[in-house]
Amino acid sequence: MIFLLAMLATTCVLLYFHNRNTQQNLPSVTITYQGAEKFTSTDDNDGLYCKLITNRPDYSLYVTGDYYDCYNDSFQTPEGYKLRELLLLVWWGKTKKGREIDANIPKYFYDRYKINPNKVTKMFFSDSLIELVDGRVKLTDRGRELYQQYQSLWDIHSQKGFYGNLDNDFPTWDTKTFLIVKNTQKVNYLKAMARYHRDLLEYYRKYEPKNTEEANYHQDQCTYYLDQVNLVNTAIDALME
Known part of the structure:
Protein backbone atom coordinates (compact mmCIF):
# COMPACT_ATOMS: atom_id res chain seq x y z
CA MET A 1 0.00 0.00 0.00
CA ILE A 2 2.80 2.42 0.93
CA PHE A 3 4.60 1.47 -2.30
CA LEU A 4 1.51 2.33 -4.41
CA LEU A 5 1.06 5.69 -2.73
CA ALA A 6 4.71 6.53 -3.32
CA MET A 7 4.42 5.60 -7.00
CA LEU A 8 1.29 7.77 -7.37
CA ALA A 9 2.98 10.77 -5.75
CA THR A 10 6.04 10.36 -7.99
CA THR A 11 3.84 10.22 -11.10
CA CYS A 12 1.99 13.40 -10.11
CA VAL A 13 5.26 15.26 -9.57
CA LEU A 14 6.64 14.15 -12.94
CA LEU A 15 3.43 15.20 -14.72
CA TYR A 16 3.50 18.62 -13.01
CA PHE A 17 7.07 19.38 -14.17
CA HIS A 18 6.32 18.01 -17.65
CA ASN A 19 3.26 20.29 -18.09
CA ARG A 20 5.11 23.30 -16.71
CA ASN A 21 8.02 22.80 -19.09
CA THR A 22 5.63 22.25 -22.00
CA GLN A 23 3.80 25.50 -21.27
CA GLN A 24 7.08 27.39 -20.94
CA ASN A 25 8.21 26.11 -24.35
CA LEU A 26 5.01 27.14 -26.19
CA PRO A 27 5.61 29.83 -28.83
CA SER A 28 4.14 33.28 -28.14
CA VAL A 29 0.88 34.03 -29.90
CA THR A 30 0.23 37.30 -31.71
CA ILE A 31 -3.31 38.11 -32.83
CA THR A 32 -4.07 40.93 -35.20
CA TYR A 33 -7.70 41.99 -35.63
CA GLN A 34 -8.73 44.13 -38.57
CA GLY A 35 -12.49 43.55 -38.71
CA ALA A 36 -14.23 41.12 -41.03
CA GLU A 37 -11.89 41.94 -43.92
CA LYS A 38 -8.89 40.06 -42.53
CA PHE A 39 -8.21 37.71 -39.63
CA THR A 40 -4.64 36.60 -38.83
CA SER A 41 -3.28 34.40 -36.04
CA THR A 42 0.11 32.75 -35.70
CA ASP A 43 -0.98 29.98 -33.37
CA ASP A 44 -4.26 29.71 -31.50
CA ASN A 45 -7.54 31.14 -32.83
CA ASP A 46 -9.20 31.02 -29.43
CA GLY A 47 -7.74 34.41 -28.57
CA LEU A 48 -9.18 35.93 -31.72
CA TYR A 49 -12.60 34.42 -31.01
CA CYS A 50 -12.58 35.84 -27.47
CA LYS A 51 -11.65 39.25 -28.85
CA LEU A 52 -14.53 39.16 -31.32
CA ILE A 53 -17.03 38.03 -28.67
CA THR A 54 -16.02 40.79 -26.26
CA ASN A 55 -16.51 43.39 -29.01
CA ARG A 56 -20.30 42.98 -28.79
CA PRO A 57 -21.80 46.51 -28.91
CA ASP A 58 -23.29 47.89 -25.70
CA TYR A 59 -26.72 49.43 -26.38
CA SER A 60 -26.28 52.02 -23.62
CA LEU A 61 -23.15 53.37 -25.32
CA TYR A 62 -25.10 54.10 -28.48
CA VAL A 63 -28.58 55.12 -27.34
CA THR A 64 -28.62 57.69 -24.55
CA GLY A 65 -31.13 57.60 -21.71
CA ASP A 66 -31.93 55.32 -18.81
CA TYR A 67 -35.11 54.37 -16.97
CA TYR A 68 -33.87 55.79 -13.66
CA ASP A 69 -32.00 58.75 -15.14
CA CYS A 70 -35.29 60.58 -15.64
CA TYR A 71 -34.66 63.79 -13.68
CA ASN A 72 -31.87 65.76 -11.99
CA ASP A 73 -33.80 68.75 -10.57
CA SER A 74 -31.58 71.16 -12.50
CA PHE A 75 -34.50 73.05 -14.06
CA GLN A 76 -35.79 75.80 -11.79
CA THR A 77 -39.47 76.55 -12.34
CA PRO A 78 -40.78 80.08 -11.63
CA GLU A 79 -43.41 78.53 -9.36
CA GLY A 80 -40.82 76.75 -7.22
CA TYR A 81 -42.01 73.21 -7.96
CA LYS A 82 -39.76 70.45 -9.21
CA LEU A 83 -40.61 69.11 -12.65
CA ARG A 84 -41.14 65.62 -11.27
CA GLU A 85 -43.71 67.09 -8.88
CA LEU A 86 -45.44 68.89 -11.73
CA LEU A 87 -45.55 65.59 -13.60
CA LEU A 88 -47.83 64.38 -10.80
CA LEU A 89 -50.04 67.45 -11.26
CA VAL A 90 -50.27 66.62 -14.97
CA TRP A 91 -51.24 63.05 -14.04
CA TRP A 92 -54.06 64.33 -11.79
CA GLY A 93 -55.33 66.57 -14.58
CA LYS A 94 -55.22 64.15 -17.49
CA THR A 95 -58.86 63.06 -17.18
CA LYS A 96 -61.63 65.56 -17.91
CA LYS A 97 -63.97 64.24 -15.23
CA GLY A 98 -61.19 64.10 -12.63
CA ARG A 99 -59.76 61.18 -10.71
CA GLU A 100 -61.28 59.67 -7.61
CA ILE A 101 -59.67 60.83 -4.38
CA ASP A 102 -58.54 57.27 -3.57
CA ALA A 103 -57.20 56.58 -7.07
CA ASN A 104 -54.10 54.37 -7.16
CA ILE A 105 -51.14 56.59 -7.95
CA PRO A 106 -48.67 54.80 -10.28
CA LYS A 107 -45.68 53.19 -8.58
CA TYR A 108 -43.21 54.92 -10.89
CA PHE A 109 -43.70 58.13 -8.95
CA TYR A 110 -42.23 56.30 -5.95
CA ASP A 111 -39.48 54.15 -7.46
CA ARG A 112 -38.52 56.17 -10.50
CA TYR A 113 -39.18 59.82 -9.65
CA LYS A 114 -38.51 59.40 -5.93
CA ILE A 115 -41.35 61.55 -4.61
CA ASN A 116 -44.03 60.96 -2.01
CA PRO A 117 -47.19 61.36 -4.12
CA ASN A 118 -49.49 61.69 -1.12
CA LYS A 119 -47.38 64.47 0.38
CA VAL A 120 -47.07 66.29 -2.96
CA THR A 121 -50.82 65.94 -3.59
CA LYS A 122 -51.54 67.53 -0.22
CA MET A 123 -49.23 70.38 -1.24
CA PHE A 124 -51.22 70.86 -4.44
CA PHE A 125 -54.46 71.04 -2.40
CA SER A 126 -52.85 73.54 -0.04
CA ASP A 127 -51.62 75.67 -2.96
CA SER A 128 -55.09 75.60 -4.58
CA LEU A 129 -53.90 73.79 -7.70
CA ILE A 130 -56.40 70.97 -7.27
CA GLU A 131 -59.73 70.67 -5.47
CA LEU A 132 -62.24 68.01 -4.54
CA VAL A 133 -65.48 68.17 -6.53
CA ASP A 134 -68.13 65.48 -5.93
CA GLY A 135 -65.54 63.06 -4.66
CA ARG A 136 -63.17 63.63 -7.57
CA VAL A 137 -59.89 65.52 -7.76
CA LYS A 138 -60.01 68.25 -10.39
CA LEU A 139 -57.70 71.06 -11.40
CA THR A 140 -58.49 74.59 -10.32
CA ASP A 141 -58.11 77.43 -12.80
CA ARG A 142 -54.57 77.98 -11.54
CA GLY A 143 -53.89 74.27 -11.71
CA ARG A 144 -55.17 74.18 -15.29
CA GLU A 145 -52.75 76.98 -16.25
CA LEU A 146 -49.83 75.00 -14.87
CA TYR A 147 -51.13 71.84 -16.53
CA GLN A 148 -51.09 73.52 -19.94
CA GLN A 149 -47.68 75.00 -19.29
CA TYR A 150 -46.08 71.71 -18.24
CA GLN A 151 -48.14 69.05 -20.02
CA SER A 152 -45.19 68.19 -22.30
CA LEU A 153 -43.67 66.52 -19.24
CA TRP A 154 -46.07 63.70 -19.91
CA ASP A 155 -44.73 63.32 -23.47
CA ILE A 156 -41.18 63.11 -22.12
CA HIS A 157 -42.23 60.55 -19.52
CA SER A 158 -44.33 58.34 -21.78
CA GLN A 159 -42.10 57.87 -24.84
CA LYS A 160 -42.09 54.21 -25.90
CA GLY A 161 -38.74 52.51 -26.42
CA PHE A 162 -36.63 55.51 -25.40
CA TYR A 163 -36.01 57.35 -22.13
CA GLY A 164 -36.02 61.08 -21.64
CA ASN A 165 -34.94 63.28 -18.75
CA LEU A 166 -37.50 65.78 -17.49
CA ASP A 167 -35.01 68.52 -16.61
CA ASN A 168 -32.74 68.12 -19.62
CA ASP A 169 -35.45 67.74 -22.24
CA PHE A 170 -38.26 70.02 -21.07
CA PRO A 171 -36.72 73.43 -21.94
CA THR A 172 -36.44 72.61 -25.66
CA TRP A 173 -38.83 69.67 -25.94
Whole structure:
Protein backbone atom coordinates (compact mmCIF):
# COMPACT_ATOMS: atom_id res chain seq x y z
CA MET A 1 0.00 0.00 0.00
CA ILE A 2 2.80 2.42 0.93
CA PHE A 3 4.60 1.47 -2.30
CA LEU A 4 1.51 2.33 -4.41
CA LEU A 5 1.06 5.69 -2.73
CA ALA A 6 4.71 6.53 -3.32
CA MET A 7 4.42 5.60 -7.00
CA LEU A 8 1.29 7.77 -7.37
CA ALA A 9 2.98 10.77 -5.75
CA THR A 10 6.04 10.36 -7.99
CA THR A 11 3.84 10.22 -11.10
CA CYS A 12 1.99 13.40 -10.11
CA VAL A 13 5.26 15.26 -9.57
CA LEU A 14 6.64 14.15 -12.94
CA LEU A 15 3.43 15.20 -14.72
CA TYR A 16 3.50 18.62 -13.01
CA PHE A 17 7.07 19.38 -14.17
CA HIS A 18 6.32 18.01 -17.65
CA ASN A 19 3.26 20.29 -18.09
CA ARG A 20 5.11 23.30 -16.71
CA ASN A 21 8.02 22.80 -19.09
CA THR A 22 5.63 22.25 -22.00
CA GLN A 23 3.80 25.50 -21.27
CA GLN A 24 7.08 27.39 -20.94
CA ASN A 25 8.21 26.11 -24.35
CA LEU A 26 5.01 27.14 -26.19
CA PRO A 27 5.61 29.83 -28.83
CA SER A 28 4.14 33.28 -28.14
CA VAL A 29 0.88 34.03 -29.90
CA THR A 30 0.23 37.30 -31.71
CA ILE A 31 -3.31 38.11 -32.83
CA THR A 32 -4.07 40.93 -35.20
CA TYR A 33 -7.70 41.99 -35.63
CA GLN A 34 -8.73 44.13 -38.57
CA GLY A 35 -12.49 43.55 -38.71
CA ALA A 36 -14.23 41.12 -41.03
CA GLU A 37 -11.89 41.94 -43.92
CA LYS A 38 -8.89 40.06 -42.53
CA PHE A 39 -8.21 37.71 -39.63
CA THR A 40 -4.64 36.60 -38.83
CA SER A 41 -3.28 34.40 -36.04
CA THR A 42 0.11 32.75 -35.70
CA ASP A 43 -0.98 29.98 -33.37
CA ASP A 44 -4.26 29.71 -31.50
CA ASN A 45 -7.54 31.14 -32.83
CA ASP A 46 -9.20 31.02 -29.43
CA GLY A 47 -7.74 34.41 -28.57
CA LEU A 48 -9.18 35.93 -31.72
CA TYR A 49 -12.60 34.42 -31.01
CA CYS A 50 -12.58 35.84 -27.47
CA LYS A 51 -11.65 39.25 -28.85
CA LEU A 52 -14.53 39.16 -31.32
CA ILE A 53 -17.03 38.03 -28.67
CA THR A 54 -16.02 40.79 -26.26
CA ASN A 55 -16.51 43.39 -29.01
CA ARG A 56 -20.30 42.98 -28.79
CA PRO A 57 -21.80 46.51 -28.91
CA ASP A 58 -23.29 47.89 -25.70
CA TYR A 59 -26.72 49.43 -26.38
CA SER A 60 -26.28 52.02 -23.62
CA LEU A 61 -23.15 53.37 -25.32
CA TYR A 62 -25.10 54.10 -28.48
CA VAL A 63 -28.58 55.12 -27.34
CA THR A 64 -28.62 57.69 -24.55
CA GLY A 65 -31.13 57.60 -21.71
CA ASP A 66 -31.93 55.32 -18.81
CA TYR A 67 -35.11 54.37 -16.97
CA TYR A 68 -33.87 55.79 -13.66
CA ASP A 69 -32.00 58.75 -15.14
CA CYS A 70 -35.29 60.58 -15.64
CA TYR A 71 -34.66 63.79 -13.68
CA ASN A 72 -31.87 65.76 -11.99
CA ASP A 73 -33.80 68.75 -10.57
CA SER A 74 -31.58 71.16 -12.50
CA PHE A 75 -34.50 73.05 -14.06
CA GLN A 76 -35.79 75.80 -11.79
CA THR A 77 -39.47 76.55 -12.34
CA PRO A 78 -40.78 80.08 -11.63
CA GLU A 79 -43.41 78.53 -9.36
CA GLY A 80 -40.82 76.75 -7.22
CA TYR A 81 -42.01 73.21 -7.96
CA LYS A 82 -39.76 70.45 -9.21
CA LEU A 83 -40.61 69.11 -12.65
CA ARG A 84 -41.14 65.62 -11.27
CA GLU A 85 -43.71 67.09 -8.88
CA LEU A 86 -45.44 68.89 -11.73
CA LEU A 87 -45.55 65.59 -13.60
CA LEU A 88 -47.83 64.38 -10.80
CA LEU A 89 -50.04 67.45 -11.26
CA VAL A 90 -50.27 66.62 -14.97
CA TRP A 91 -51.24 63.05 -14.04
CA TRP A 92 -54.06 64.33 -11.79
CA GLY A 93 -55.33 66.57 -14.58
CA LYS A 94 -55.22 64.15 -17.49
CA THR A 95 -58.86 63.06 -17.18
CA LYS A 96 -61.63 65.56 -17.91
CA LYS A 97 -63.97 64.24 -15.23
CA GLY A 98 -61.19 64.10 -12.63
CA ARG A 99 -59.76 61.18 -10.71
CA GLU A 100 -61.28 59.67 -7.61
CA ILE A 101 -59.67 60.83 -4.38
CA ASP A 102 -58.54 57.27 -3.57
CA ALA A 103 -57.20 56.58 -7.07
CA ASN A 104 -54.10 54.37 -7.16
CA ILE A 105 -51.14 56.59 -7.95
CA PRO A 106 -48.67 54.80 -10.28
CA LYS A 107 -45.68 53.19 -8.58
CA TYR A 108 -43.21 54.92 -10.89
CA PHE A 109 -43.70 58.13 -8.95
CA TYR A 110 -42.23 56.30 -5.95
CA ASP A 111 -39.48 54.15 -7.46
CA ARG A 112 -38.52 56.17 -10.50
CA TYR A 113 -39.18 59.82 -9.65
CA LYS A 114 -38.51 59.40 -5.93
CA ILE A 115 -41.35 61.55 -4.61
CA ASN A 116 -44.03 60.96 -2.01
CA PRO A 117 -47.19 61.36 -4.12
CA ASN A 118 -49.49 61.69 -1.12
CA LYS A 119 -47.38 64.47 0.38
CA VAL A 120 -47.07 66.29 -2.96
CA THR A 121 -50.82 65.94 -3.59
CA LYS A 122 -51.54 67.53 -0.22
CA MET A 123 -49.23 70.38 -1.24
CA PHE A 124 -51.22 70.86 -4.44
CA PHE A 125 -54.46 71.04 -2.40
CA SER A 126 -52.85 73.54 -0.04
CA ASP A 127 -51.62 75.67 -2.96
CA SER A 128 -55.09 75.60 -4.58
CA LEU A 129 -53.90 73.79 -7.70
CA ILE A 130 -56.40 70.97 -7.27
CA GLU A 131 -59.73 70.67 -5.47
CA LEU A 132 -62.24 68.01 -4.54
CA VAL A 133 -65.48 68.17 -6.53
CA ASP A 134 -68.13 65.48 -5.93
CA GLY A 135 -65.54 63.06 -4.66
CA ARG A 136 -63.17 63.63 -7.57
CA VAL A 137 -59.89 65.52 -7.76
CA LYS A 138 -60.01 68.25 -10.39
CA LEU A 139 -57.70 71.06 -11.40
CA THR A 140 -58.49 74.59 -10.32
CA ASP A 141 -58.11 77.43 -12.80
CA ARG A 142 -54.57 77.98 -11.54
CA GLY A 143 -53.89 74.27 -11.71
CA ARG A 144 -55.17 74.18 -15.29
CA GLU A 145 -52.75 76.98 -16.25
CA LEU A 146 -49.83 75.00 -14.87
CA TYR A 147 -51.13 71.84 -16.53
CA GLN A 148 -51.09 73.52 -19.94
CA GLN A 149 -47.68 75.00 -19.29
CA TYR A 150 -46.08 71.71 -18.24
CA GLN A 151 -48.14 69.05 -20.02
CA SER A 152 -45.19 68.19 -22.30
CA LEU A 153 -43.67 66.52 -19.24
CA TRP A 154 -46.07 63.70 -19.91
CA ASP A 155 -44.73 63.32 -23.47
CA ILE A 156 -41.18 63.11 -22.12
CA HIS A 157 -42.23 60.55 -19.52
CA SER A 158 -44.33 58.34 -21.78
CA GLN A 159 -42.10 57.87 -24.84
CA LYS A 160 -42.09 54.21 -25.90
CA GLY A 161 -38.74 52.51 -26.42
CA PHE A 162 -36.63 55.51 -25.40
CA TYR A 163 -36.01 57.35 -22.13
CA GLY A 164 -36.02 61.08 -21.64
CA ASN A 165 -34.94 63.28 -18.75
CA LEU A 166 -37.50 65.78 -17.49
CA ASP A 167 -35.01 68.52 -16.61
CA ASN A 168 -32.74 68.12 -19.62
CA ASP A 169 -35.45 67.74 -22.24
CA PHE A 170 -38.26 70.02 -21.07
CA PRO A 171 -36.72 73.43 -21.94
CA THR A 172 -36.44 72.61 -25.66
CA TRP A 173 -38.83 69.67 -25.94
CA ASP A 174 -39.96 68.68 -29.40
CA THR A 175 -41.27 65.14 -29.87
CA LYS A 176 -40.14 64.78 -33.49
CA THR A 177 -36.62 66.01 -32.79
CA PHE A 178 -36.34 63.69 -29.80
CA LEU A 179 -37.44 60.65 -31.84
CA ILE A 180 -35.18 61.50 -34.77
CA VAL A 181 -32.16 61.77 -32.48
CA LYS A 182 -32.95 58.55 -30.60
CA ASN A 183 -33.74 56.57 -33.75
CA THR A 184 -30.53 57.79 -35.38
CA GLN A 185 -28.63 56.54 -32.33
CA LYS A 186 -30.48 53.25 -32.63
CA VAL A 187 -29.49 52.92 -36.30
CA ASN A 188 -25.83 53.28 -35.31
CA TYR A 189 -26.28 50.55 -32.71
CA LEU A 190 -28.01 48.22 -35.21
CA LYS A 191 -25.22 48.76 -37.75
CA ALA A 192 -22.66 47.94 -35.07
CA MET A 193 -24.53 44.74 -34.23
CA ALA A 194 -24.59 43.78 -37.92
CA ARG A 195 -20.81 44.31 -38.11
CA TYR A 196 -20.35 42.28 -34.94
CA HIS A 197 -22.18 39.26 -36.38
CA ARG A 198 -20.52 39.73 -39.77
CA ASP A 199 -17.09 39.49 -38.14
CA LEU A 200 -18.08 36.29 -36.33
CA LEU A 201 -19.51 34.91 -39.57
CA GLU A 202 -16.17 35.52 -41.29
CA TYR A 203 -14.39 33.89 -38.37
CA TYR A 204 -16.40 30.67 -38.68
CA ARG A 205 -16.07 30.65 -42.46
CA LYS A 206 -12.29 30.91 -42.25
CA TYR A 207 -11.36 28.97 -39.13
CA GLU A 208 -14.27 26.59 -38.52
CA PRO A 209 -15.82 25.96 -41.95
CA LYS A 210 -17.44 22.74 -40.75
CA ASN A 211 -19.40 24.56 -38.06
CA THR A 212 -22.21 25.56 -40.39
CA GLU A 213 -24.72 25.91 -37.56
CA GLU A 214 -22.84 28.85 -36.01
CA ALA A 215 -22.11 30.36 -39.42
CA ASN A 216 -25.79 30.20 -40.38
CA TYR A 217 -26.80 31.76 -37.06
CA HIS A 218 -24.53 34.77 -37.53
CA GLN A 219 -25.62 35.08 -41.16
CA ASP A 220 -29.25 35.24 -39.99
CA GLN A 221 -28.35 37.81 -37.36
CA CYS A 222 -26.61 39.99 -39.96
CA THR A 223 -29.73 39.90 -42.09
CA TYR A 224 -31.97 40.65 -39.11
CA TYR A 225 -30.04 43.72 -37.96
CA LEU A 226 -29.69 45.12 -41.47
CA ASP A 227 -33.44 44.71 -41.93
CA GLN A 228 -33.96 46.58 -38.68
CA VAL A 229 -31.71 49.38 -39.93
CA ASN A 230 -33.96 49.77 -42.96
CA LEU A 231 -37.10 49.82 -40.80
CA VAL A 232 -35.76 52.46 -38.43
CA ASN A 233 -34.47 54.57 -41.30
CA THR A 234 -37.94 54.46 -42.80
CA ALA A 235 -39.35 55.70 -39.48
CA ILE A 236 -36.80 58.54 -39.43
CA ASP A 237 -37.74 59.55 -42.98
CA ALA A 238 -41.40 59.67 -41.97
CA LEU A 239 -40.59 61.90 -38.99
CA MET A 240 -38.63 64.27 -41.19
CA GLU A 241 -41.42 64.78 -43.71
